[in-house]
Amino acid sequence: MTKWVYSFGGGSAEGRADMKNLLGGKGANLAEMSSLGLPVPPGFTITTEVCTYFYANNRTYPADLEAQVEAALAGLEKAMNAKFGDAENPLLVSVRSGARASMPGMMDTVLNLGLNDATVEGLARRANDPRFAYDSYRRFIQMYGQVVLGVDHHHFEELLESHKNDVGAGLDTDLKAEDWKEIVKGYKAVVERELGEPFPQDPNRQLWGAIGAVFGSWMNQRAITYRRLHGIPADWGTAVNVQCMVFGNMGDDCATGVAFTRNPSTGANEFYGEYLVNAQGEDVVAGIRTPQHLTIAGKEANKSTLPAMEEVMPDVFKQLLEVREKLEKHYRDMQDIEFTVQQKKLYMLQTRTGKRTAQAALKIAVDLAREGLIDRKEAVRRIDPASLDQLLHPRLDPKAKKEILARGLPASPGAASGAVVFSADEAEDRAQKGESVILVRIETSPEDIHGMHAAKGILTTRGGMTSHAAVVARGMGRACVCGAGDLRIDYKAQTMSVRGKTIKAGETITIDGSTGEVMAGAVPTIQPELSGDFATLMSWADEIRTMKVRANAETPLDARTARKFGAEGIGLARTEHMFFEGDRIVAVREMIMADDAEGRKKALAKLLPMQRGDFEELFRIMEGLPVTIRLLDPPLHEFLPKTEAEFEEMAKATGKDLAAIRHRAAALHEANPMLGHRGCRLAITWPEIPEMQARAIFEAACNVQKETGTPVCPEIMIPLIATVKEFEILKKIVDEVGAAVMKEKGVKIDYLTGTMIELPRAALLADKIAESAEFFSYGTNDLTQTCYGLSRDDAGSFLPDYQKQGIFEQDPFVSIDPEGVGELVRIATERGRKTRKKLKLGICGEHGGDPASVFFCQEVGLDYVSCSPYRVPIARLAAAQAVLMGKREIATTA
């Protein structure tokens, strides 16, 4: 018989923390805490296997589930000495979802289940508080009505508002027991009106309804969106946790709160959390009441006037501190906990690994390693490489003039500027068009996830540091300012205003998620300085990794930045990027317009000293590290003028007439330039170009080697090779020019000549190409384009549909497609190394800075990855993790 139900409570449990796949995160941790002897209200978990069964069997349950639930429920009754549905001493439970990975706010929850017209009276009597009992009952009806029965929440809210108006109550707390009784009556009438049948009174029916709703919520749109954004497979399923109710809202000796065992924003080793007196769990995170700080230090740091828990309930606070210590020691990581205090007694409702900012993650990992709780490998393993992006993002220039509109909570660090948009849909629309937007909402909800993802930053006027907006923004690495209550938002007028100043939709604002400031216009930003923790963790990563990390760079600035971030060479210097400036573009155009090879050579002679100068600078900066230089790649028409004025300017510069220039431009026009006369094809038809470029490279190498005494290591890369012959013809040119220059200069340069593997044919013929090519660099951008037959420039029109319909799980231009493009890389690697055992292999597409792609590169056995300078740290960390992951787990990734 399959065990579908696992009980916990009273200092023991059937489950464990390592059973997350079966029990979900919440259930596993409740069991673990229970076994640890922490005060957990007893309960049981219905496993994720039931969820899987549920969807595989047309939304039905295993035959023996009901009996197991009954037995577990009986256990609860015994533990609590109460009875489910008993009018005198009713057992009440909460029903919560709990998936394998945390999905905050994604799933639905029902509290106070077991209340009905009879048991509410029993609860009133036992608590000696009819107001509390009826308040609980109306909360239950509202939650259950909404989550299980599908009654829209505005029905309930309208009724509550109108009753408050009727009795002249400003706040919920103004309402008395009799009012709640009336409201309960009204709520039940609402349900009956909307559904055509009365609100269910049978607690068992209530329970099964709630269980079904939790399982059903696994496939709601919010959950599906969240899973898509976070790469969570649909077949993992959720567990259901049924747990005895404890009440934080039974009076002023009751409370409820959430806390992080360390500061989730900075990572500082300080207890960090919020609580509310006389409130039920969801009140804290819902942002309806402003929560109070746990600690006096926290209260003071935030200049709060409300008393800290440390002051109000010192005994309970001391217990909580002990729990904090026990949990960190046990879990060896920062925990995110939920607790309730019922009549001065502390109950732990949840613990889980706390979400944190990238900066905090770094600090916590390094601190924990120093504290001896984890080792360095574990510290390296714990940092999501992609999250480093946040640390490297620009922040506000402290010297910049700022017009501060308002202040809110510093909910997620980083600064962002963008156009104000007031809806998630619009945020997504405009972001897709390449605009930077700031999503401005009164508060956010799970329905806004896609817009938050699309926005550069999020600004809300309500809610605290643990509000939906804050938690989600930190997870996504978006800058976020929360609860900027001075701002007034008018969705209809599409404006936000503060102290008489109005900002319309589309106007630019800047937010600073590290300070909580909201500013008008775009405020200049500067690059972040990296903390010592960053350098420490990177050095630990460098000890572990086996792949080298290079940068794609051709300007001195980029090359210097790359070295600053630890690049071990240049993997891709795109020479054409050097052709666009001032004098150069004139000479380039002169070359294109020349009537014959002689004319081209004349124009190229002007470019030679400029290119040589570029390369000298690069070689100096890289101080003997390898520098891969790609010969001219794009089609010539990219260098031609576009506008009429530019045509005229070119006519003047080249001395040709306008008609000739137009004719040339037309002749160079291509239907599919991506598949046209570019790369090595240009070099084959116009060999003067590679001759000049090779000369510039070798002259620069000789000069710098002579000047510095350090050997220069150029790696000359021929792009877009499809056939062996192309490579041979061009390698001959490179070698001949190289020999000539070295003879002229009397200097010996150790260089390599290799190719980009960026066409499927080159991958398939890698064995033959490797006979003369000394290195391969996988140009996975073009390889993705040709493997998929998909132009990056044109994919935008259908990519969103493709992601929505699950055709692309990942944008293949962001993360390497392991099945198709990856297969070509595998084939080329295998065949290339068969011919040349020590063939140097690297990757220089955008994928070089994508962690999943870096894992792939390690698996395939590349020597290095090359990426944009800012992604170098990400690649270094990902390369280290790739080693730690070992082959088995990487295979899963692929």
Added chain:
Amino acid sequence: MTKWVYSFGGGSAEGRADMKNLLGGKGANLAEMSSLGLPVPPGFTITTEVCTYFYANNRTYPADLEAQVEAALAGLEKAMNAKFGDAENPLLVSVRSGARASMPGMMDTVLNLGLNDATVEGLARRANDPRFAYDSYRRFIQMYGQVVLGVDHHHFEELLESHKNDVGAGLDTDLKAEDWKEIVKGYKAVVERELGEPFPQDPNRQLWGAIGAVFGSWMNQRAITYRRLHGIPADWGTAVNVQCMVFGNMGDDCATGVAFTRNPSTGANEFYGEYLVNAQGEDVVAGIRTPQHLTIAGKEANKSTLPAMEEVMPDVFKQLLEVREKLEKHYRDMQDIEFTVQQKKLYMLQTRTGKRTAQAALKIAVDLAREGLIDRKEAVRRIDPASLDQLLHPRLDPKAKKEILARGLPASPGAASGAVVFSADEAEDRAQKGESVILVRIETSPEDIHGMHAAKGILTTRGGMTSHAAVVARGMGRACVCGAGDLRIDYKAQTMSVRGKTIKAGETITIDGSTGEVMAGAVPTIQPELSGDFATLMSWADEIRTMKVRANAETPLDARTARKFGAEGIGLARTEHMFFEGDRIVAVREMIMADDAEGRKKALAKLLPMQRGDFEELFRIMEGLPVTIRLLDPPLHEFLPKTEAEFEEMAKATGKDLAAIRHRAAALHEANPMLGHRGCRLAITWPEIPEMQARAIFEAACNVQKETGTPVCPEIMIPLIATVKEFEILKKIVDEVGAAVMKEKGVKIDYLTGTMIELPRAALLADKIAESAEFFSYGTNDLTQTCYGLSRDDAGSFLPDYQKQGIFEQDPFVSIDPEGVGELVRIATERGRKTRKKLKLGICGEHGGDPASVFFCQEVGLDYVSCSPYRVPIARLAAAQAVLMGKREIATTA
């Protein structure tokens, strides 16, 4: 010791006909004829291995070659009872090239070698004819001077012309012995003047000079061009044949001639050839004198007034007839022979398999099979599938009005119209721009090959049926009219004129290579009717082949043509081709302009009955044969108007304003449409389209199946699949529409749903795609584009360079690239069949009609090939040959 030299003559030989690789075609056949007891002047062959050695060793010879040549030469002296260089009884030899494959006129030849100031006197005495001896000597000096010493022939011609003027001679035959003596003196002076040293008198030096010149000619430009056009590898090399001279110019009992054992134009079993009395070999083919017919029948058929050999030399003619019979029996094929008659004695100088027109090849193969000389398989093997193209080409409409300008010889069948051009370079230039041209020349030479290749037809005013122009044109399948002597060509004025009428360069003419007519303007043509031989050979091919042959067709005309040519179904019906006519394009544009799915559906509803009608017609024509229908493939902007007027028309038709239409056109614009929003990507984003198309297919299938009682076999093909999911989503639409329509109509259709494999990713993931796809059709056009990263539309700018530099041996869009694209096909076939053993596999790119590609398809194991209707016979024949070739030889092809 390597044997470098093989002797032959006197009824025996060291070589054999099957030693062509070593001895070249000419040498091998001279040896064979000698062994057959035919009268072959003795000689020896220096092997092709010497040529290979020569080029591999910096143009030097193997050490032991000289001794072997000396020994062979001694053998000749003994056989002829004469001595090389002997002043009394000199041995004279010819030195000729002879490659493995026939390369007519490509290589250089030297005759009468061994003559010098002393031996010429001996020759004069022994022939008792000083005029003959000095004529021979001056011919030798001219040939040797030109071929070996590099003295331009105009020096010699000028001197000859001026001497003729001096003595008042009109023809060469008017010159006497003394004149030739003078001319010889002058020729020697020319050589000494041009080279600074006297003409070599040492026969041994002459011999080695000639041998070196023949080997050297293997790498001259003409030879290189010929090899490129005919796919002959450079490393085959040529042999050198040194053979005792016999003289056809020793008097009126001497003659020389060339003949085909059957008619090379029609294939008729008749002896067919030309001769000249008192002439040396090269005179016949050079076209300087008009040759006479061999047979009386030939003379009469050509209304010649010159006597036939049959009349003039009946005894020798009888001998020749016996030789003809012996050779055909021995070689089991039509032979092209050269002979010389010296003082009534017949000598055979060459035999080789004769070049022939496609029509003749067909007739000869079928006749030989019927005569029992070869079997049916051999007959099938003998026809070059590509040559069938000639039989299928249009010919003149007999009812068309023709303005006949002139008549010439019907040298190569087929009719062609085009602009007159007078040089090969211009022919090539204009043809590259897509113009049809007729190359008009006084005579052609090997330097004109590239222009002949580029032209639709060739017209000359001099030369016979065996002239350079005629032989080459037949080989290339170009229409050719030769020796239209009435025409006067003025290269300088760029005109040709006849009887007062002048045609300028660029004006259009028509030539009929089957009748010899030259006509003004473009004369209408009609499709050829195929001979019974064609049907016979095709039926033999059909018995042999295992692959099916289908056609790419969507119009009723094409479908009918396809069936006429034996297509066994449609392999590719491009539905978009049906969208461009009248009403349809309006509805298509309405669909593109629609604001939402509803609007699109409305427009598609108008297209539905039209598409259904198209499919009904196709299904009726194909009578139960499989019909593969590809869903809409090209990007939508292909259907949009291009000009301002068309935009306005569209605005009217759709009721949208111009700005909206322009906006839509701009929105649909793509940087690389080949890699853009097309194929299944369109169907994914606009599912209304595949829904409509599937409905049209199923409704048509149901209707026609009901109407005819014959099961209709639609195969629905989804284009541009890159991922499994795309295919699954669209197959679901097809299956759902299919089920609905079949239910509505109460008819059951057996259909397949499959995909084009036209992207590398699809090939690599074929195993997964085959889980739901029921067939694959290799779209090798797109697969070539993506595998090479090469746009067919844009490749024109560098393809010529690529072919010239040997990067592409074949245009990969014409003949499948077996290493790259072929590898993808192999991978996909292997992976696809691993999942689905009986996966139906075909090819529907242009390659389906290319013989080499068909061989490849057989090797890989495809079920069928599909090609354009006119190429169906080619594919049928190639498919049969593929079976006959067996695996070993095909591997060589690949």
